[in-house]
Amino acid sequence: MPTTLTRHATADGPRWALDDRYLPVDFTLSQWLALPGLDAQRRLASLPRGDVADAPLLAPVEDAQEVWASGVTYLSSRMAREAESQSADVYQKVYGAERPELFFKANGWRVRGHGAPIRVRDDSHWNVPEPELVLVLDAGGGIVGYTTGNDVSSRSIEGENPLYLPQAKVYEGACAIGPGIRLCAAERMRDLPISLEIVRGGASVFSGATRTSQIKRNLEELAGWLLRELPQPHGAFLFTGTGVVPGEDFTLRGGDVVRIDIDGLVLENPVQ
Ligand code: DO4
Ligand code: MG
Structure with missing residues (x-):
């Protein structure tokens, strides 16, 4: 199961990563947290993951929270x-x-x-x-x-x-x-x-x-x-x-x- 979500300052704007690999560009913490109780971790684990997330870290929070x-x-x-x-x-x-x-x-x-x-x-x-x-x-x-x-x-x-x-x-x-x-x-x-x-x-x-x-x-x-x-x-x-x-x-x-x-x-x- 996935363990850590991080947020990075990429050239194209903030982007979330899961265990050091970027999540899809349209992934938002807001949308993920908006669906309570639907096996949150499994939903994350099923998302495709891209390149290694090497851009600088941002605080792991969005404006909306x-x-x-x-x-x-x-x-x-x-x-x-x-x-x-x-x-x-x-x-x-x-x-x-x-x-x-x-x-x-x-x-x-x-x-x-x-x-x-x-x-x-x-x-x-x-x-x-x-x-x-x-x-x-x-x-x-x-x-x-x-x-x-x-x-x-x-x-x-x-x-x-x-x-x-x-x-x-x-x-x-x-x-x-x-x-x-x-x-x-x-x-x-x-x-x-x-x-x-x-x-x-x-x-x-x-x-x-x-x-x-x-x-x-x-x-x-x-x-x-x-x-x-x-x-x-x-x-x-x-x-x-x-x-x-x-x-x-x-x-x-x-x-x-x-x-x-x-x-x-x-x-x-x-x-x-
Ligand atoms: O009562 C004031 C704040 C207490 C607080 O921040 C803490 O106990 O951590
Ligand atoms: Mg305190």
Whole structure:
């Protein structure tokens, strides 16, 4: 069965590939994700495949997909936010509540791919990467695969007031996913290793790791909440929260390189 979908910048425009071979020019993620439950992987496997896909990688998302994120799904994320915030109880409440925290992160066209620069805000003095499993959902909310994501965030802006969350989380260069979409069932995502490494001037300045089994909620539950009153006819991407939080003395700097590895699917981005 096929395993990885990637998107490439060819001379004729963006083109999808499956396991390093181009799919037909008219293949779109939107159309593929629009048909929920019809054995998505088999439909892909039956498509003809062409030349080796050697054009540069793009983020594996189209303009039509929205990218959403869930938060405070790991205990470590709750603890870090409680410590930095003037309004600590909101994190405790949402961690224990039935309804998860969900927030809009990016339109597909704004997302950065593997190798593309990410950014920190000029008006924020405390900034971190957030390494996260990102679910790829079909139009029915079914989980068809995952990709590796970086929910780059301002801790100083969110810490000042939780109502500033959209400014802490949604700005140019704050969302990266890639390098491709690994096609697999949710069952295979329940205990994946996630690691984060930040390199500065050739030396590692932070490293940390967790596993997706530390997520407090199940993945189908998160997907279900997202689609509850918000149809996603072209499919959608859903970040599942971070479980790796650098210490309070750490902030990202221009020139850093952020490397996130989820079970071998490695997303690397320089900080602009
Ligand atoms: O509550 C703020 C955002 C949480 C988040 O992005 C995370 O836990 O990953
Ligand atoms: Mg996050």
